[in-house]
Amino acid sequence: MIAYIIQRVFQAIGVMIAVAFTAFIIFNFVGDPVDNMVGMETSVKDREALKKNLGLDDPFVVQFARFMKNAAHGEFGISYQLQRPIAELIAERMPATLELVAVSAFLSLLIGLSLGVYTGIRRKSWLSNFILVGSLAGVSLPTFVTGILLIYIFAVSLGVLPSFGRGTVVQLGWWSTGFLTVAGWKAMILPSITLSLYQMTIILRIVRSEMLEVMRTDYIKFARARGLTDRAINFGHALKNTLVPVITIAGLNIGSLIAFSCITETVFQWPGMGSLFIQAVGFADIPVMATYLMMVGLIFVILNLVVDLFYSVVDPRLRVGRSVMAGN
Amino acid sequence: MTSISSDQRERAGLRASIYRLLDGDIFYSFSHSPLVVIAAAITLAYFLAAVFAPFIAPQNPFDPGALNLMDALTPPAWTADGNTRFLLGTDNQGRDILSTIMYGNRISLVVGFCAVIFAATIGVSLGMAAGYFGGWIETIIMRIADIKLAIPGILIALMVDGVARSALPLEMREDLAIYVLIFAIGFSEWPRYARVTRGATMVERSKDYVAAARVIGISPVPILVRHILPNVMGPVLVLGTIGLALAIIMEATLSFLGVGVPPTTPSLGTLIRIGNNFLFSGEWWITMFPAAALVILVLAVNLLGDWLRDALNPKLR
Numbered sequence: 001m002i003a004y005i006i007q008r009v010f011q012a013i014g015v016m017i018a019v020a021f022t023a024f025i026i027f028n029f030v031g032d033p034v035d036n037m038v039g040m041e042t043s044v045k046d047r048e049a050l051k052k053n054l055g056l057d058d059p060f061v062v063q064f065a066r067f068m069k070n071a072a073h074g075e076f077g078i079s080y081q082l083q084r085p086i087a088e089l090i091a092e093r094m095p096a097t098l099e100l101v102a103v104s105a106f107l108s109l110l111i112g113l114s115l116g117v118y119t120g121i122r123r124k125s126w127l128s129n130f131i132l133v134g135s136l137a138g139v140s141l142p143t144f145v146t147g148i149l150l151i152y153i154f155a156v157s158l159g160v161l162p163s164f165g166r167g168t169v170v171q172l173g174w175w176s177t178g179f180l181t182v183a184g185w186k187a188m189i190l191p192s193i194t195l196s197l198y199q200m201t202i203i204l205r206i207v208r209s210e211m212l213e214v215m216r217t218d219y220i221k222f223a224r225a226r227g228l229t230d231r232a233i234n235f236g237h238a239l240k241n242t243l244v245p246v247i248t249i250a251g252l253n254i255g256s257l258i259a260f261s262c263i264t265e266t267v268f269q270w271p272g273m274g275s276l277f278i279q280a281v282g283f284a285d286i287p288v289m290a291t292y293l294m295m296v297g298l299i300f301v302i303l304n305l306v307v308d309l310f311y312s313v314v315d316p317r318l319r320v321g322r323s324v325m326a327g328n
Numbered sequence: 329m330t331s332i333s334s335d336q337r338e339r340a341g342l343r344a345s346i347y348r349l350l351d352g353d354i355f356y357s358f359s360h361s362p363l364v365v366i367a368a369a370i371t372l373a374y375f376l377a378a379v380f381a382p383f384i385a386p387q388n389p390f391d392p393g394a395l396n397l398m399d400a401l402t403p404p405a406w407t408a409d410g411n412t413r414f415l416l417g418t419d420n421q422g423r424d425i426l427s428t429i430m431y432g433n434r435i436s437l438v439v440g441f442c443a444v445i446f447a448a449t450i451g452v453s454l455g456m457a458a459g460y461f462g463g464w465i466e467t468i469i470m471r472i473a474d475i476k477l478a479i480p481g482i483l484i485a486l487m488v489d490g491v492a493r494s495a496l497p498l499e500m501r502e503d504l505a506i507y508v509l510i511f512a513i514g515f516s517e518w519p520r521y522a523r524v525t526r527g528a529t530m531v532e533r534s535k536d537y538v539a540a541a542r543v544i545g546i547s548p549v550p551i552l553v554r555h556i557l558p559n560v561m562g563p564v565l566v567l568g569t570i571g572l573a574l575a576i577i578m579e580a581t582l583s584f585l586g587v588g589v590p591p592t593t594p595s596l597g598t599l600i601r602i603g604n605n606f607l608f609s610g611e612w613w614i615t616m617f618p619a620a621a622l623v624i625l626v627l628a629v630n631l632l633g634d635w636l637r638d639a640l641n642p643k644l645r
Binding site: 015018026137139140141142143144145148149151152156163252255256259260262263266277278280281282284286289293296297300304 | 475478479480482483486487489490491493494573577580581584585586587600604607608610612615616619622623626627630631634
């Protein structure tokens with residue numbers, strides 16, 4: 001068990017170094033950093049001086065070590081486009097993204113799980129069929145189309161909800177929150193529905209198929225033969241055994257939400273990290289892209305690690321045979 | 329084509345499998361689920377519209393001579409101010425929306441298809457290599473695939489797209505945008521194919537016919553291509569169908585975000601992006617019709633993929 005944890009932690013560190021290395025390669029070798037910082041009229045001599053100053057003529061390994069050291073200290077350089085330190089930009093925009101992701105994660109897990117369990121148990125009912133067809137529409141509806149539709153219905157036609165921004169935010173130290181005002185909550189409604197809809201349908205479908213799988217097993221038949229109530233079978237026996245995939249989903253769900261927040265934030269002009277990243281892609285703002293890559297990489301590595309470690313706590317079978325998990 | 333007997337046998341096998349297909353469970357389940365037949369018909373219609381767009385579109389929306397600014401912002405034909413010449417209305421430059429959708433659909437399908445083929449080619453080759461050879465080859469390939477699978481494809485595609493754009497000189501970005509897009513989407517999707525192919529290859533490798541081929545001295549590459557590949561294509565086909573829907577969504581998303589194909593050759597996503605600017609002034613048709621076209625296409629392809637997966641999975645019958 002302990003050996004397994006240590007192995008997983010080392011793996012996570014390895015992945016993180018690989019991500020950092022990719023970010024470093026992108027940062028240093030795509031385009032010329034000096035070109036991006038100075039104007040056309042700078043002389044060759046000044047350029048050389050700047051290059052030396054920035055340490056760009058140091059050996060590769062030294063540069064990478066310095067990059068890692070700076071990253072660990074939260075120094076990611078300066079945005080080409082906005083001419084401000086990236087650490088500052090990220091800190092300013094992180095609360096918006098995290099609040100949106102938190103609300104969406106809650107929504108998608110709550111609704112996705114309950115609908116998934118329902119459609120898994122009442123397999124043939126008309127409501128289940130209706131939900132399933134609806135979920136297929138949910139998967140087929142690209143995030144940005146959902147956003148546009150909601151904006152058109154609730155902001156343009158009905159005029160009841162705001163279509164952009166975070167409403168009124170309250171500053172708590174460096175953290176700006178929209179949770180404390182009515183306008184903030186109102187502004188949260190459309191983006192969080194947009195962001196959670198896709199994940200909700202994915203969770204619904206996975207939970208449903210997992211329930212169906214479990215319902216076919218012998219111990220459920222045996223439980224029925226013992227004359228247990230439906231309730232005891234469904235929740236005591238079946239649901240418990242679907243929990244392993246549900247934990248994976250919950251973990252990866254948060255990761256996906258962070259990734260898809262790029263799109264939702266752009267549609268709703270939500271001032272978060274995602275819209276910062278999309279702007280950076282549009283303007284070829286390499287330092288911002290590299291930093292975002294590192295941030296998201298870190299979040300994903302941590303989420304995956306936590307999920308993997310959680311597995312062995314929840315499912316005793318995995319403590320013996322780990323190959324089950326590796327080959328899922 | 330050579331006339332080796334094994335080749336003929338393969339062709340005879342193909343003919344037999346077509347007969348089997350028409351007679352078998354899969355075709356039965358296809359012809360007996362109306363929703364799937366409708367989905368197939370819709371998908372076919374999109375393909376035909378894409379191929380024959382220049383002949384059947386009411387207008388060539390990218391020929392400045394055919395456009396008249398007086399026609400700009402005409403609402404759909406059935407509304408009060410509508411004009412029967414423009415069934416779904418026009419945009420701010422007087423372009424017929426129906427025609428722009430047909431041309432946009434072309435770009436979306438081309439990018440989607442090329443991206444799927446690109447991803448499947450890389451994924452299947454690497455997956456077969458990993459499953460057949462095992463050892464360190466498998467470890468390296470599958471570890472990379474695992475890392476990439478943990479990160480949502482759209483992020484990888486955005487990242488690759490962003491880096492490729494930065495690496496290209498400014499004046500070439502627009503011209504090469506479509507190739508960058510295909511590369512970015514395909515590159516982000518190959519691990520799915522690799523994982524599935526590896527599993528299927530490992531199953532096939534242990535079968536007698538592969539052992540027999542090895543015993544008579546056929547080298548690994550022909551064994552993989554001629555003996556194992558046909559037997560692992562089933563799951564790859566399912567994945568490819570669902571992957572097409574995914575690739576179309578990704579293309580539309582990137583284009584909508586303004587980092588996909590440029591407005592000069594708009595895809596459905598670009599059209600939605602352009603139309604989005606008119607949403608607040610009430611010209612809903614400019615964005616809603618391309619959006620509807622996109623959703624219907626993706627829904628139809630998804631339905632096909634879902635059905636194919638269930639039909640090929642004997643456990644669910």
